[in-house]
Amino acid sequence: MKHTNTASSLHRCRKALAAALGLLAATAASAQVGPPGELDPTFGSAGVQTTDFFSSTDAVRALAALPDGRVLAAGVSVGPNITGPGSTENASVARYLPNGQPDPTFATNGKFHLDIQAGTDSFYSVKRLPDGSVLLAGELSPGAYSDFGLVKLTPSGALDTTFGMSNGVGARTGYVRLDVAGPSAHDEGRMVAVQHDGKIIVAGNTLKPVGPTFSYRRVTVARFTADGQLDTTFGGAGTGYVVLPAMYAADAQNSDYVSGIAQLQSDQLPGNNTITISGYTAFRNNAFLIRLTRDGLLDTTFGAPAAGGGRTGSLIVTESTVSGQRRGLPEIRAARIDDFGRIVVVGSAADRGYAFLRFNADGTEDATFGTNGRTLVKISSASTEDLPFALALQGNGKIVAAGYAPNIVQGQTAHNDFFIVRLQSNGQPDPTFAGDAQGRKMVVVPGSKDEAAAIAVEPSGNIVVGGTAQRTGVSTTDYAITRLYGDPDRLFADDFDPPTF
Secondary structure, eight states: OHHHHHHHHHHHHHHHHHHHHHHHHHHHHHOSOOOOBOOOTTTBTEEEEEOSSSSSSSEEEEEEEEEEEEEEEEEEEEEEEETSSOOOOEEEEEEEEETTTTTTTTTTTHHHHHHHHSSSSSEEEEOOOOOOOEEEEEESSSSOOOOOEEEEOOOSSSTTTTSSSSSSSSBOOOOEEOOOTTTSSOOOEEEEEEEEEOOEEEEEEEEEETTTTTEEEEEEEEEOOTTSHHHHHHSSSSEEEOOOOOOOOOOOSSSSEEEEEEEETTTTOOOTTEEEEEEEEESSSSSEEEOOTTTBBBOSSSSSSSSSSSBBEEEEEOOOOETTTTOOOOOEEEEEETTTTTEEEEEETTTTSEEEEEEEETTOOOOTTBTTTTEEEEEEEEESSOOEEEEEOTTTEEEEEEEEEEEOSSSSSOEEEEEEEEETTTTBBBBSTTTTTTEEEEEOOSSSSEEEEEEEEOTOOOOEEEEEOOOOTTTTTEEEEEEOOOOOOOTTTOOOOOOOO
């Protein structure tokens, strides 16, 4: 009888929880006040917010949607030179309230910038940690040449003095630099991810000499401890980083560019902490995916079949035409991992649109995606190019990508505007998005040239897109952020999955 009462109580609790979840779902659905793909007029000014740092050039390169509805944007701003007169590129961050206005509780009037010396500093990736602090990866330059840069800010937007390099007076700088290439060559951080034990992964490019004269970029991945120290247990050689060989086997005298680390819809690595790198070889028909184990070794369960059994840990993707149908792509610009472990990628190709592919967890091509494994979405004319730069997944499996396309609809000289695309989870264009049968949306940000470079899905399901907007009649640019209505597909900001009964 005691067992029966316990089971009955558990059943009642489950029913109550299910009812509460149903109420939350109804509440989330009621929060959507516009059709998917349309601008949210409650954000910024008519759905768009621009930010000027120093009356010069500003550009968003990464976004993070926060659990409370605020938004972090990171990139670069030309601003003060810390070493003297003149200006230089500063790494920059801005935080916005849910209504798109600058957050006055963050840094100085919602804006933070960093110049460590007279060189170029910039951010390419941003991630919020569970305690509200902020990780940023990019380039920090102590002089003429850049290093991998990793920066940590407190939740209020100040450098975290418990993180990074020693400042010489008993605290730390809040940032760390990693020089792999040497003092006379560039290292370029491009993406940050955090493993489930708190260790930090940074991926990017390192210039390595090939022959006596020239150097070319190579894929480089490093790991740091949670407090910003290089983790020498990563990579197997005691260095804390791995530099991969040339991805274009026919000729090492070509540069490989990292475009990102493929993460889940929740902006986390998979549960096994594997690291999937996307990128391409410049000016060659040669895109690639590389997967490392949690500790920086090639993952032999992924990629092309290896001669001795298993797999190589990497996959080369090329563009071709088979029986009159275009296959593959030469450049992967962004990648994500879906709930089934499959890798969704977007890139550019000779047909000059957004080209999407999907790969199974072992790296084999998923022919069930799109049409024969590929989807192309284009909005401009056949003679012009639409370029994607960012990719995100919604909680319901739909795929959203952002970049830019030439806009000639206004009867003016063609100029670039934000171009957002949404696909269904099967790779077909989503006809419910923006009232367009192909799931396309152009956003005209006030300015003469607008280019999106980042996209994020908010816990509400709405879509935030960031990039740069050139002011009309001048050469300077501003941060530009826009928010579109999405789908109310997530109930919890911490990505909690409700149980199934």
